[in-house]
Amino acid sequence: MDAKRAAQVMAELQKLYPEAKPELHFRNPYETLIATILSAQCTDKRVNLVTARLFPLYPDAFAMAKLTPEELEPLIKECGLYHNKAKNIVAASRALVGQYDGVVPSTREALMKLPGVGQKTAGVVLLAAFGDDQIPVDTHVFRVSRRIGLADANTPEKVEQQLRALLDRDIWSLGHHLIIWHGRRCCHARKPECERCPLNAGLCEKHMES
Ligand code: SF4
Numbered sequence: 001m002d003a004k005r006a007a008q009v010m011a012e013l014q015k016l017y018p019e020a021k022p023e024l025h026f027r028n029p030y031e032t033l034i035a036t037i038l039s040a041q042c043t044d045k046r047v048n049l050v051t052a053r054l055f056p057l058y059p060d061a062f063a064m065a066k067l068t069p070e071e072l073e074p075l076i077k078e079c080g081l082y083h084n085k086a087k088n089i090v091a092a093s094r095a096l097v098g099q100y101d102g103v104v105p106s107t108r109e110a111l112m113k114l115p116g117v118g119q120k121t122a123g124v125v126l127l128a129a130f131g132d133d134q135i136p137v138d139t140h141v142f143r144v145s146r147r148i149g150l151a152d153a154n155t156p157e158k159v160e161q162q163l164r165a166l167l168d169r170d171i172w173s174l175g176h177h178l179i180i181w182h183g184r185r186c187c188h189a190r191k192p193e194c195e196r197c198p199l200n201a202g203l204c205e206k207h208m209e210s
Pocket of ligand 1: 147
C-alpha cells in the first residue's frame with residue numbers, strides 16, 4: 001500500500017473512533033510499565049481491575065521491590081501468566097531501584113534491559129508515559145495492519161518498521177490506538193465484521209481479495 005492510501009485508512013479510522021485513546025489505566029511511568037507487563041495476553045479491563053487493587057498497596061518500584069515473586073503472584077493471578085509476570089515485575093522493580101533510583105528510564109535501550117520488557121512494552125511505555133512518537137505492534141496492530149495491507153511482514157518487529165516507513169510520524173501514536181480500537185471493535189481475530197467496516201470500500205486489501 002502506498003502512503004496516500006495509508007493516510008486515507010488513518011483518516012477513516014479517525015472518523016470511526018474519534019475518542020480512541022489508551023484503555024489501560026495508569027497515572028505515571030511506573031504504573032504504565034507495570035500495567036503494560038500485566039497486559040500480555042490479558043484484556044485491559046481485567047488489568048485495570050487488578051491494578052486498581054495493586055497500585056494503592058505498591059505504588060512505586062521501592063514498594064514493589066520488597067515483595068518476592070511468590071508474594072506478588074496471588075495479587076496478579078487473574079491476569080494470567082502470573083508466574084512469569086510476578087517474576088518480571090519484581091525483578092524490573094529491583095532493577096529500577098538499584099540502577100535508576102526508582103525512576104523509569106525514558107530510552108528504549110534502557111527500558112529493554114529491564115526484565116520482562118521487550119520491543120512492544122518499551123514502545124507502549126515511551127508512547128504512553130513519555131509522549132514519544134511510537135507505533136508499538138501488539139497482537140491487534142499485527143493482525144489488523146496486515147489484513148488492511150499497511151504491512152505484510154511476518155514478525156511484529158518488522159511490521160513496526162514497515163508502519164514507521166509508511167505512516168507520517170505525527171500519526172504513529174494515534175494510529176497505534178486507532179488500529180487497536182478497530183481490532184477490538186470490528187476487525188476481530190476470528191470473525192472480522194467486514195460488512196459494517198468503512199474500509200471495505202476499496203481500502204482494505206484483505207476485503208478486496210475475498
Ligand atoms: S474490511 Fe474486514 S478485514 Fe478489512 S479492516 Fe475491515 S473488518 Fe478488517
